[in-house]
Amino acid sequence: MSMSLIESLNQTGIDLELLRPGDTAFDALAERFATHPGVEANYVVAVRPGNAEAAQHAVAAAHAHGAGLLTVFNASNVGARLCGDGNTVILDLSRLDRVLEVDVANGYARVEPGVSYAALSAFLVEHGHALQVDSERDGSASIVGSTFAKGIGYTPYGEHALV
Numbered sequence: 001m002s003m004s005l006i007e008s009l010n011q012t013g014i015d016l017e018l019l020r021p022g023d024t025a026f027d028a029l030a031e032r033f034a035t036h037p038g039v040e041a042n043y044v045v046a047v048r049p050g051n052a053e054a055a056q057h058a059v060a061a062a063h064a065h066g067a068g069l070l071t072v073f074n075a076s077n078v079g080a081r082l083c084g085d086g087n088t089v090i091l092d093l094s095r096l097d098r099v100l101e102v103d104v105a106n107g108y109a110r111v112e113p114g115v116s117y118a119a120l121s122a123f124l125v126e127h128g129h130a131l132q133v134d135s136e137r138d139g140s141a142s143i144v145g146s147t148f149a150k151g152i153g154y155t156p157y158g159e160h161a162l163v
Contacts, residue, residue, distance in 0.1 A: 005087070006045055008061040015050030016058060017095070029090050033070055041068065046090035055093065062089040073145030074114045093142075099123045104131060113144040 010018055019026035021044070030043040044067065049055040062069055068088040074097075096112035099120060103109070109120060109131070117135030120143060124131050136146050 005061060005065040005067055005089070008065065009045065009047060009058060009089075011057070014054050014057050016054040017048040017050070019046035019048070019090075019092075021045075026090075029072065029092065033072075033090070040086075041070065041088040042086060043070070043090055044087045046092055048092045048095045050095050052096075055091070055096065058089065058091055062091075073142030074116060074140070093144075102127070102129055102131070104129055107131060111143055113142060115143055116140050117143055117146070 006018065006020070009016060019029070021027070021030070026043075026046050029046050033041075033043070047054075047058045049058055059069065066087070068086060070088055070090050072090060072092045072094065074094045093113040095114060097114035097119065098112050099109060099115060100112065101110040102124065109124075111120060116139065117133050118139035121133040121135070121139070123129075124133065135141075
């Protein structure tokens with residue numbers, strides 16, 4: 001099962017970093033998530049896509065091989081645990097760390113899943129934008145991951161999932 005899944009993931013031209021059991025980075029991720037209550041996941045591979053196409057490819061390959069997904073947004077937070085029991089792909093979105101758009105007039109930024117509150121704040125300062133980031137207490141947390149986890153900021157817009 002896992003060899004054909006890995007072969008499906010390992011295609012030329014796809015910006016997808018594969019981490020396998022025995023790799024230091026894979027073992028650290030697998031150990032970090034080994035203790036989720038009620039989950040008997042068998043982490044067979046971790047993938048770090050470099051773009052949206054690679055992320056879509058990884059999700060489709062996991063689905064085609066009946067593997068679950070554990071989504072990791074960056075070093076600080078985990079997304080939805082969709083792994084259940086059985087073979088599981090760790091989908092590490094930390095390489096998707098680009099600020100895509102800042103619209104000062106409407107007060108928003110579009111970011112990839114791995115962008116942290118601190119990274120967005122630094123980007124805004126570096127580019128002279130007059131916007132403030134409404135972060136939760138952990139500035140290194142992924143904005144997208146925090147939103148999915150219903151993180152709360154400190155401004156009147158604090159409930160990120162409702163904005």
